[in-house]
Amino acid sequence: MNKPLVGAFLAALLLGAGAAPVVAAEPAQQAQEAASKTGSEAKAVTFAGTVALSNCSGSVVRSPDSAPTDPALVLSNGHCLESGFPGPGEVVVDQPSSRTFTLLNASGDGVGTLKASKIAYGTMTDTDLSLYETTSTYQQIEDSYGIRALELETAHPAAGTAITVASGYWKRTYSCDIDGFVHQLKEGRWTWKDSVRYTPECQTIGGTSGSPVIDDATGKVVAVNNTGNESGQECTDNNPCEVDENGEVTVREGINYAQQTYNMVPCIGAGSKIDLNREGCGLPKP
Numbered sequence: 001m002n003k004p005l006v007g008a009f010l011a012a013l014l015l016g017a018g019a020a021p022v023v024a025a026e027p028a029q030q031a032q033e034a035a036s037k038t039g040s041e042a043k044a045v046t047f048a049g050t051v052a053l054s055n056c057s058g059s060v061v062r063s064p065d066s067a068p069t070d071p072a073l074v075l076s077n078g079h080c081l082e083s084g085f086p087g088p089g090e091v092v093v094d095q096p097s098s099r100t101f102t103l104l105n106a107s108g109d110g111v112g113t114l115k116a117s118k119i120a121y122g123t124m125t126d127t128d129l130s131l132y133e134t135t136s137t138y139q140q141i142e143d144s145y146g147i148r149a150l151e152l153e154t155a156h157p158a159a160g161t162a163i164t165v166a167s168g169y170w171k172r173t174y175s176c177d178i179d180g181f182v183h184q185l186k187e188g189r190w191t192w193k194d195s196v197r198y199t200p201e202c203q204t205i206g207g208t209s210g211s212p213v214i215d216d217a218t219g220k221v222v223a224v225n226n227t228g229n230e231s232g233q234e235c236t237d238n239n240p241c242e243v244d245e246n247g248e249v250t251v252r253e254g255i256n257y258a259q260q261t262y263n264m265v266p267c268i269g270a271g272s273k274i275d276l277n278r279e280g281c282g283l284p285k286p
Contacts (some may be wrong), residue, residue: 079128159181162217
C-alpha cells in the first residue's frame with residue numbers, strides 16, 4: 001500500500017529528507033496538457049473537495065443522484081481506517097466514527113474541518129476503499145466553504161485516459177495516464193480486482209493513499225489511489241504483483257495502482273445510505 005503516515009511530524013521529516021514526490025504542473029497547465037491529449041477543453045484539476053486525514057488522503061464525493069441535503073461522503077482507502085487494516089473477506093458497515101478531515105480549497109489551503117458520524121463502508125477485499133458519512137450535508141459544505149463535492153464517474157474508465165492523483169495529505173498532485181487494468185492485483189494477504197495501473201509518471205508515495213484519481217477531461221473521480229510496487233518483490237506487502245486470467249504473474253517495480261470507483265456508485269442510495277443490495281452495486285458484502 002501507499003502506506004498511511006503518522007502525523008504531520010513524519011510528513012515534515014520526509015520532505016526535509018528529500019523524499020517528496022514528483023509534483024505535477026499547476027492546475028491551469030494541467031488543463032491545457034489534458035486538452036491537448038483529448039482534443040477538447042479539459043477542466044482544471046485543483047485540490048477543491050480533497051481532504052487530509054491524519055494518515056492518508058481523501059475527498060468529498062457524491063453520486064450523480066446525490067441531493068444537496070444528503071450527508072456528505074468522504075472517500076479514502078480501506079487500509080486508511082482508524083480501526084486498522086480490514087482482513088481478507090472483512091467488510092465494515094455502519095460503524096460509529098468521530099474522525100475528522102481537513103477540507104481543502106482549490107489552492108490546497110485548509111478551510112475547515114469535517115467530522116464523520118460513521119464509517120458507512122470499508123473493505124480491502126476485491127477493492128481497497130472506505131466511505132465515511134459526515135455530519136455535514138453537501139449544501140452546508142458548499143454554503144460554508146464554497147466547495148462542491150467531486151462527482152463519481154458511473155462508467156468504467158478507458159486506457160489512455162489522462163488523470164491526476166490529488167493528495168490532500170501532501171497537497172501535491174501527480175499527472176499521468178491510465179496505462180491499463182489488472183485482472184488481479186495481489187499484495188500480501190489481499191487481492192484486488194480490475195485495478196487501475198498508472199503510467200510511470202505517477203510516482204505516488206506514502207500518505208497519498210486514498211487520493212481521488214480524477215479524469216482530467218471531465219473532472220470526475222474514476223478511482224482511488226492505493227498502492228505501488230516499491231522494491232520489485234513479488235506479491236509482498238508494499239510490492240503488489242499482477243496476476244492475469246491465466247495465472248501468470250508480473251512484477252512492475254516502481255509502478256503504482258488505484259481501485260476503480262464506478263462500481264460503488266449504484267450502492268449509494270437516498271440520503272447517502274450505502275445499500276449493498278441495490279441493483280448494480282459491485283461492492284463486496286459482509
